[in-house]
Amino acid sequence: MNHLPEGYRALVIGASGALGAAFVRQLQSEPRCSQVVAISRQSSPGLDLTREDSIQACAHALSAQGPFHLVIDATGALTLNQRGPEKRLDELDGAQLLDVLQLNAVGPVLLLKHFTPLLAAGQRVIWAKLSARVGSIEDNRKGGWYSYRAAKAALNMLLQTAAIEIARRRPLSVVAALQPGTVRSALSQPFVGEAAMDPDVSAQRLLAVLDGLQPTGRAQFVDHLGQSIAW
Numbered sequence: 001m002n003h004l005p006e007g008y009r010a011l012v013i014g015a016s017g018a019l020g021a022a023f024v025r026q027l028q029s030e031p032r033c034s035q036v037v038a039i040s041r042q043s044s045p046g047l048d049l050t051r052e053d054s055i056q057a058c059a060h061a062l063s064a065q066g067p068f069h070l071v072i073d074a075t076g077a078l079t080l081n082q083r084g085p086e087k088r089l090d091e092l093d094g095a096q097l098l099d100v101l102q103l104n105a106v107g108p109v110l111l112l113k114h115f116t117p118l119l120a121a122g123q124r125v126i127w128a129k130l131s132a133r134v135g136s137i138e139d140n141r142k143g144g145w146y147s148y149r150a151a152k153a154a155l156n157m158l159l160q161t162a163a164i165e166i167a168r169r170r171p172l173s174v175v176a177a178l179q180p181g182t183v184r185s186a187l188s189q190p191f192v193g194e195a196a197m198d199p200d201v202s203a204q205r206l207l208a209v210l211d212g213l214q215p216t217g218r219a220q221f222v223d224h225l226g227q228s229i230a231w
Contacts, residue, residue: 001030001032001033001070001207001210001211002032002211003124003211003212004032004069004070004124004125004126004211005069005120005123005124006032007032007033007034008032008033008034008069008070009033009034009035009036009037009065009066009067009068009069009070010027010033010035010036010037010068010069010070010071010072011036011037011039011062011066011068011070011071011072011115011118012024012027012036012037012038012039012072012074013039013040013047013071013072013073013074013075013111013115014039014040014073014074014075014076014130015038015039015040015043015074016040016041016042016043017040017074017075018183018184018199019074019130019180019183019199019202019203020038020040020072020074020075021199022199022200022202022203023072023074023203023206023207024036024038025200025203026200026203026204026207027070027207033070035065037062037065037068039058039062045057045058045061045062046058049075049103049107049108049110049111050102050103050107052110052114055107055110055111055113055114055115056114058114059114059115059117059118062115062118063117063118066118066119066120067118067119067120067121068118068119068120068125069119069120069123069124069125069126070125070126070128070210071115071118071119071125071126071127071128072128072129072130073108073111073127073128073129073130074130075103075107075108075111075130076103076104076108076130077100077103077104078148080096080099080100080103081096081099083096085144085145085146085147085148086144086145086146086147087144087145088144089146092146092147096147097146097147097150100147100148100150100151101147101150101151101154103151104148104151104152104155105151105152105154105155105158108129108155108158108159109155109158109159109162112127112158112159112162116162116166119166119170119173121169121170122170122172123172124172124173124174124215125170125172125173125174126173126174126175126176126210126213127163127166127173127174127175127176128175128176128178128206128210129155129159129175129176129177129178130178130180131152131155131156131159131177131178131179131221132148132152132179133179133223133229134148134149134152135149135151135152135153135155135156135177136153136156136221136229136230136231137153137231138230138231139229139230155177156177156219156221156231159175159177159219160218160219160231162175162219163175163217163218163219164217164218167215167217167218171215171217172215173215174210174213174214174215174216174220175218175219175220176209176210176213176219176220176221176222177219177220177221177222177229178206178209178210178222178223178224179221179222179223179224179229180197180202180203180206180223180224181196181197181202181205181223181224182196182197183196183197183198183199183202184196184197184198184199197224202224205224205225206224208226209222209223209224209225209226212226
């Protein structure tokens with residue numbers, strides 16, 4: 001991360017997952033990074049993405065450790081309540097749809113609400129959120145996966161809206177929605193098994209992509225190879 005200030009501080013939310021843990025490892029090995037704070041449901045302070053009071057309390061507890069120059073939100077779930085993505089419309093369940101939206105869209109935007117005040121002012125800062133190519137409305141050619149697609153599309157809109165506001169106070173900010181590729185993890189294992197990318201490879205690529213993004217006043221939707229994705 002050569003374009004962040006020397007001694008930058010990083011925060012990884014969702015650090016207990018495969019990609020979150022990979023980001024922590026990569027940043028801990030980065031000489032220019034002076035501090036990596038890893039947050040998950042099991043950490044202290046911990047965080048429950050389904051409860052705003054938990055998110056607010058976690059942000060308050062971390063305020064003394066900031067300001068942060070890089071925040072990576074690696075939260076999210078594809079399988080929830082022991083149910084995977086729907087393949088057909090007749091499998092759609094309203095309560096499950098709301099739960100998926102809560103975890104993959106509502107929770108992340110509440111993280112933005114409570115954690116963006118911890119970003120450094122007057123310096124280059126990055127807010128990166130793991131998204132998914134299936135959240136692209138234009139790229140949807142196969143259908144299916146109703147709840148997950150809807151949640152990621154909603155997430156992308158929320159990121160874009162927040163990016164416009166954040167840029168007014170922090171014009172050097174970069175907000176990015178990231179497509180990490182298919183990574184070996186508990187999330188992807190039921191669907192691809194071991195035929196997927198090592199999480200450390202994905203994290204390394206994504207950090208390089210983030211380092212090269214320029215502030216535009218808008219959110220940017222990119223994959224692990226640096227290619228832009230249609231919203």
